[in-house]
Every structure is written in C-alpha cells, then in structure tokens.
Amino acid sequence: MEAQIFVHGHRVDDRRGQLPVRAGAEPYGTRPLTAITQVVIHYSGVDRDDSAQAMALYQTTKQGGDLFPALAYHFVVHQNGEIEQCHHLATHTWHAGEPANTTGIAVCLPMLNGPSEAQLAAATTLRGALEVRLGRQLAVKGHSDFMATACPGPGWRQWRERLLGPPAPGGAREGLVGGVPVRWAFWDWYRRLEGLRPGLCGSPDGPHRLLGGGDAAQEFASCTLLWSEQRMWVGWKQFPGA
Ligand SMILES: [Zn+2]
Structure with missing residues (x-):
C-alpha cells in the first residue's frame, strides 16, 4: 500500500478504495511507478465544485462512451485548495488514452471557466509533492495535449504556466x-x-x-x-x- 501523498498547506482526503466502481467491470490494472513521467490536468466541465464521490458515481454509471471501471482521476483538486486522493499512483486509470494513461498522473480540477487561485496553488504544490515522492521532475500536460477535447478548459495555455512554478508558500507554519x-x-x-x-x-x-x-x-x-x-x-x- 502506497503512503498517502502529503501536500504542504493543503488538506488531502484519502478516498482510495472507497469510491463507487462500475458493477461487474474489470478493475484498473497497475503500472510501475518508474513509468510515470507527467501530470495530466483535466477539468470537470461543469460549473460546480463536485466531489470525487459525485464524479465517480457519474463515470461509473454512465452507459455511453468510455465505460470507466472507476473514477478516471488519481487526484481531485477543489476550488478551496483541498485535495482528494482517489487512487494509488501505481493505478493505471483511463483518462487521456495511451501512452498518457501509462505515464500520467491524472489530476482533475472541478470547474468550468478556469481554476481558482486556491486550486492553482494546490495543484502546483501537489505537483511538487509528486516530484519529491517519485524522485524526478514531471512534465505538466493537459488532456487537450493528447487529443481534441475542450479539457482542461478555457485559458489552459495561460494557466498551465502557473503549474510549472514553485509551490505556493501556503502560509508559514x-x-x-x-x-x-x-x-x-x-x-x-x-x-x-x-x-x-x-x-x-x-x-x-x-x-x-x-x-x-x-x-x-x-x-x-x-x-x-x-x-x-x-x-x-x-x-x-x-x-x-x-
Ligand atoms: Zn479530461
């Protein structure tokens, strides 16, 4: 069992093994941690700060398109900067096709028109924490870097730069x-x-x-x-x- 990710300044709720899964579906497989080279950003595309539970319920019960066995994302980063960890890093989820699914950590920002400041700060600090955990730098990509999709939403090219910066101080402790x-x-x-x-x-x-x-x-x-x-x-x- 992987240790939960610790992200300084941001609450991380551990949802691993607790979210809805698709009845009768083969679970996601695993991948070696050495395969991971990038963080892949997604958005929810709705104007709500949905929980991982709500998104997992939607993805595992919908009958059209990809029939996800479980939530697509490893992490959900909320508008107030709180984070939910939904899968082990070694879980091979479906979120941006191959090879991104094998090499990427899927991070979803629930939002429609652009992330909040707290979301950007949390996602940036999460990226730093993942780099420390894996012991190497990770590229930051958007879903639309792999296929024609609106995900991760408007302005991606502009706010992508923020995710490449240093983790926000997050307040002195x-x-x-x-x-x-x-x-x-x-x-x-x-x-x-x-x-x-x-x-x-x-x-x-x-x-x-x-x-x-x-x-x-x-x-x-x-x-x-x-x-x-x-x-x-x-x-x-x-x-x-x-
Ligand atoms: Zn996406």
Whole structure:
C-alpha cells in the first residue's frame, strides 16, 4: 500500500478504495511507478465544485462512451485548495488514452471557466509533492495535449504556466524542534534538492534525533530539517531571529 501523498498547506482526503466502481467491470490494472513521467490536468466541465464521490458515481454509471471501471482521476483538486486522493499512483486509470494513461498522473480540477487561485496553488504544490515522492521532475500536460477535447478548459495555455512554478508558500507554519523555533520552508528546501550533495544546508549530514510519532529532526549548520515516516519528509529551516 502506497503512503498517502502529503501536500504542504493543503488538506488531502484519502478516498482510495472507497469510491463507487462500475458493477461487474474489470478493475484498473497497475503500472510501475518508474513509468510515470507527467501530470495530466483535466477539468470537470461543469460549473460546480463536485466531489470525487459525485464524479465517480457519474463515470461509473454512465452507459455511453468510455465505460470507466472507476473514477478516471488519481487526484481531485477543489476550488478551496483541498485535495482528494482517489487512487494509488501505481493505478493505471483511463483518462487521456495511451501512452498518457501509462505515464500520467491524472489530476482533475472541478470547474468550468478556469481554476481558482486556491486550486492553482494546490495543484502546483501537489505537483511538487509528486516530484519529491517519485524522485524526478514531471512534465505538466493537459488532456487537450493528447487529443481534441475542450479539457482542461478555457485559458489552459495561460494557466498551465502557473503549474510549472514553485509551490505556493501556503502560509508559514511555525513550531518548535528540540526547543528551537523553526518556520516552514518547503520550497526553499525543495529547490535545493539538486544541490544537496555533498553537504546539506552547509554541513555534512548531522545525526538524527527521534521526536516520536515517526518524526526525526536532523540539525545542520544553517537549518533544522524535520523528517517524517508518515509523510515521506517535511523540511524546516531556522530563520535568523525567528
Ligand atoms: Zn479530461
């Protein structure tokens, strides 16, 4: 079982294995995670912020077109920035034909005329989280990059650029690690990934201190990082004067 995706600053509800499926249909197969090279964006095409449950019910009961065995999308990103994870990344869903189905993570934004700011921020941060999980950069495509379709909606070429940017800060999260005040710096740390070795935050790897709950702190010359068993890792940086 894959760990649920942790997306900093955005609630992620785990719907895996809980959404409606088509009666009597062969379930989706699986694919190796190494096959994944891109995120493929979709929209719902209706002027409502539909839940994954509602979209799954529609897709698995309709009798025309593709007879989806289950919801097409791995993730649904809502207008308020909340996210639903609907399948494992390894699930081979139907959403944009081949080879996109094998190589893509399907992300649906329920909307008609363009995503909200919170949707864009959540989708961008989700992309970053998926890249961290998979350990590589992912291309960002729209359904219409693979076939003639209105999906993912008007203005796609313009708002696609937003999804390629750094994850939105999402509001500072502060706390104490070993009594030291630290402030969230997800992207600051993330963008250093390529420069991490040798030496992280200006020093060789320091020792881990277990904090309980699966978390561990690792201290360096210029920062403290907080790692989590449950959430892969989370990054913290100590700011001067914080
Ligand atoms: Zn689509």
